[in-house]
Amino acid sequence: xxxxxxxxxxxxxxxxxxxxxxxxxxxxxxxxxxxxxxxxxxxxxxxxxxxxxxxxxxxxxxxxxxxxxxxxxxxxxxxxxxxxxxxxxxxxxxxxxxxxxxxxxxxxxxxxxxxxxxxxxxxxxxxxxxxxxxxxxxxxxxxxxxxxxxxxxxxxxxxxxxxxxxxxxxxxxxxxxxxxxxxxxxxxxxxxxxxxxxxxxxxxxxxxxxxxxxxxxxxxxxxxxxxxxxxxxxxxxxxxxxxxxxxxxxxxxxxxxxxxxxxxxxxxxxxxxxxxxxxxxxxxxxxxxxxxxxxxxxxxxxxxxxxxxxxxxxxxxxxxxxxxxxxxxxxxxxxxxxxxxxxxxxxxxxxxxxxxxxxxxxxxxxxxxxxxxxxxxxxxxxxxxxxxxxxxxxxxxxxxxxxxxxxxxxxxxxxxxxxxxxxxxxxxxxxxxxxxxxxxxxxxxxxxxxxxxxxxxxxxxxxxxxxxxxxxxxxxxxxxxxxxx
Ligand SMILES: Cc1ncc(COP(=O)(O)O)c(C=O)c1O
Numbered sequence: 001x002x003x004x005x006x007x008x009x010x011x012x013x014x015x016x017x018x019x020x021x022x023x024x025x026x027x028x029x030x031x032x033x034x035x036x037x038x039x040x041x042x043x044x045x046x047x048x049x050x051x052x053x054x055x056x057x058x059x060x061x062x063x064x065x066x067x068x069x070x071x072x073x074x075x076x077x078x079x080x081x082x083x084x085x086x087x088x089x090x091x092x093x094x095x096x097x098x099x100x101x102x103x104x105x106x107x108x109x110x111x112x113x114x115x116x117x118x119x120x121x122x123x124x125x126x127x128x129x130x131x132x133x134x135x136x137x138x139x140x141x142x143x144x145x146x147x148x149x150x151x152x153x154x155x156x157x158x159x160x161x162x163x164x165x166x167x168x169x170x171x172x173x174x175x176x177x178x179x180x181x182x183x184x185x186x187x188x189x190x191x192x193x194x195x196x197x198x199x200x201x202x203x204x205x206x207x208x209x210x211x212x213x214x215x216x217x218x219x220x221x222x223x224x225x226x227x228x229x230x231x232x233x234x235x236x237x238x239x240x241x242x243x244x245x246x247x248x249x250x251x252x253x254x255x256x257x258x259x260x261x262x263x264x265x266x267x268x269x270x271x272x273x274x275x276x277x278x279x280x281x282x283x284x285x286x287x288x289x290x291x292x293x294x295x296x297x298x299x300x301x302x303x304x305x306x307x308x309x310x311x312x313x314x315x316x317x318x319x320x321x322x323x324x325x326x327x328x329x330x331x332x333x334x335x336x337x338x339x340x341x342x343x344x345x346x347x348x349x350x351x352x353x354x355x356x357x358x359x360x361x362x363x364x365x366x367x368x369x370x371x372x373x374x375x376x377x378x379x380x381x382x383x384x385x386x387x388x389x390x391x392x393x394x395x396x397x398x399x400x401x402x403x404x405x406x407x408x409x410x411x412x413x414x415x416x417x418x419x420x421x422x423x424x425x426x427x428x429x430x431x432x433x434x435x436x437x438x439x440x441x442x443x444x445x446x447x448x449x450x451x452x453x454x455x456x457x458x459x460x461x462x463x464x465x466x467x468x469x470x471x472x473x474x475x476x477x478x479x480x481x482x483x484x485x
Contacts, residue, residue, distance in 0.1 A: 037065045037077060059424045060482065069096035072449055072456050074433070082427070085460055086435040087447040089235065090267045090387070093294035094346050095449035101297040104342035108335050115334040118327075125332030128340050132304055135276050135344070138285035142312035144305040144325070145332035149266035149292035150180030152303035156288045157184055157229065158325050159307050160260040162315035163287075164226025172218055172228040172259075174209040176439045178236030179229065179264055188229050191236070191438060209234055210242030212249045219257040227260045232278035233268040238440035239382055239389025247282035260287040260311060266303075267387070270294035271347055271450055274357030274385035281384075287311050297343030298449075300336045352450035353385075360385035362454055363446065366461045374468045377418070379442070388446040389437070392418045398472040416441030421479040422467055428482060430463035 027035075035043075041062060045053055056062040065077040072095060074082040084092070094101060113124075129143035144155045161169065173179075173188035180189065187200040205225065207214040219225055228250070234240040254261045263286035268278040270291055275281055277289065288311060292303035307315075316322055330336075347353065364381060367390055371378040376398050380391040392398075395414040396407035407414075419442055426432040437443040448456065467475065 035065075037063070040065060058483070059420060060428050064427075071095045071097075072452060080431055083432045083456060083459060083463075085446045085448045085452075086433045087386070087449055088298075089293065089435060089445070090270070090272055090447045091293040091296065092298045092449040093270050093272065093352060094298055094343050094350075095451040096298055098298065098343070098346055098451075100346050101299055101339055101342050104338050105299065105335055108338045113334050113338075116329075118329065122332055122334065122337065124334050124337035124341070125327075128304075128332070128337045128344075131341060131344050132291075132306055136289070136306050137277070137280065139308045139310070140285060140289060140306045141309045142307045144307075144327070145337070146292075146303040146305070146328060147301040147330050147336070148180070148303050149290065150182040150185050151328070152266065152290035152292050152305045153179045153185045153229075153262075153264060154182055155305035155325060156262045156264070156290045156307070157188070157227070159305065159312060159315045160227040160229075160262055160288050162321075162324070163307075163311040164260055168224055168226030168259075170203045170205055170222060170225045170227075172205045172207055172215060172225055174230050174234070175206055176209060176234055176237035176240070177229075177231060178234070178438060179231070180266075193438075209237065209240055210246050212246055212253070215250065216253055219253055219259060225257070225259055227262060228254065229262040229264060231264040231266075231268065233273065233383070233387055235267040235387070235445065236438035238391065238437050238443035239387060239445060241382070241384070244282040247279060247284050251284040251286075254287070262286060262288045262290070265289050266292045267447075271353040271356055272385055272387045272447065274353055274360060276347075276353060278384075278387075295340050295343070296336065297339040297346075300339045301330075302336045302340045347450070350451070355452075356385040356450045359452055359454055359457060360388065363388055363452075363457045363460075366457060370461065370465060370468065373465075377468055377472060383446075386446070386448055386450055386452060390444045390446065391440065392422070392442045392444070394442065418442065418472070418475070419444050421475050422464070424479055424482070425467045425475060426463055430466065432460055432463045 041053070053062060066074045067077055068075045072084055074084060076082060125145055128145065132143050133141045146152050146155060157171065171188055173190065175190050177188060177190045179185040181194055183198060183200060186195060186198065188204050189195065190206060205218055205222070207218060209230070215228065250261060263279050265277050269276065270293065273281065279286060288305065288307045290303070290305050295304060296302040316324055364383065367381040367388070371381050377393060378390065379393045382389050394411040395418055396404045396411050398418065399407055416436070419436060423434050423436060423444060426434055435445040435447060437445050470478065
């Protein structure tokens with residue numbers, strides 16, 4: 001039984017002293033806060049995504065109702081503290097509920113500042129845009145504010161497409177790319193699953209990620225190519241990087257062929273790599289970039305497209321073209337801007353990028369130590385800062401040599417099983433949350449808040465060590481036991 005009132009089904013005429021439109025059985029904020037886990041599950045099934053519950057059940061996520069969150073930790077309905085190495089896929093640079101971010105939001109509310117005043121300019125949007133232009137290198141100066149990574153990337157593709165011009169409508173994108181799920185960016189997202197059977201734009205040309213020769217060939221053979229879009233570090237692909245020389249050669253090729261380069265920094269940006277933008281490691285500047293996730297200070301939805309001034313002016317620089325892609329209704333609303341402004345200041349005041357670099361190095365070195373200890377289970381450790389991938393061996397490789405050829409035939413089907421088992425057991429037995437990966441499902445992604453300290457890394461490594469020490473057979477048995485138990 002639900003602990004919510006049943007939905008009204010009949011419409012009786014209002015009585016004389018009743019309002020003309022009767023209030024439906026709406027839940028209050030207090031109802032939402034007090035909701036039981038069972039009701040939450042029922043409502044998720046009835047109104048949000050029944051199919052997704054299947055995966056939550058496999059991983060044990062369906063037993064958790066998060067009540068509060070602070071810094072590196074969630075706290076659930078039973079008072080259990082869960083160490084967050086998932087970090088909302090990179091959305092929590094300053095951690096959960098950073099006190100300065102909360103204080104800025106409270107003051108904004110108490111002062112009755114406005115959120116929406118579309119007719120007028122906004123001092124908050126202006127300040128945030130100025131901060132982003134200040135942080136971004138080169139002449140990445142023009143800012144479009146939105147509320148999701150997909151929206152920022154749509155804006156990036158549109159500004160570049162218009163600046164490239166109608167005669168050069170083709171866009172190069174990478175294998176295993178992820179740029180979002182709205183239809184424009186889905187057209188340059190390389191996932192058969194997400195692409196489904198939607199009718200997408202047909203101007204994309206796919207190349208292997210990090211393959212400069214493939215890009216050179218494409219640019220040389222097709223003069224209609226006007227834009228190339230790449231994540232600087234592929235997240236959904238399983239934390240995949242290209243060397244600095246690739247980005248330097250890409251910049252030179254783009255200049256030679258007059259192609260505009262969009263760097264998607266939605267996941268790897270905002271300091272996660274140890275620099276504000278991951279492309280800064282290569283010492284080059286793209287024509288357009290995009291941020292989201294942590295730009296919202298872990299408290300709100302905020303995203304930005306940042307374009308070189310020349311590119312922006314070509315696309316939308318005159319009164320006649322200015323409104324083609326101007327701010328959407330919620331682009332740059334007050335409290336979201338203030339949250340982002342405070343979050344950016346916190347990142348520099350607390351040296352969170354320096355911390356990501358230092359403690360990220362420590363995390364990677366500790367994971368490599370575990371790789372040396374469990375080479376039959378861990379295949380690779382990679383990444384930089386707090387954007388780290390832990391790749392497990394294919395399932396057959398974890399078994400005795402005799403069984404490998406037989407089970408090897410099933411490796412593709414079993415991809416994601418070992419990472420799933422380990423992730424589920426980390427949560428169940430050690431109160432640690434990690435993230436999984438869309439394309440290479442053998443990879444666990446580690447994207448904790450940039451406030452993560454060595455003590456948190458030690459706690460995580462100790463938990464992982466204890467799970468791996470059980471050996472694959474026991475990990476599988478424990479996982480199956482938890483499913484039937
Ligand atoms: C690299 C990258 N680009 C774009 C997006 C889309 O962002 P959003 O989910 O906020 O629409 C994501 C989200 O995971 C991402 O990782």
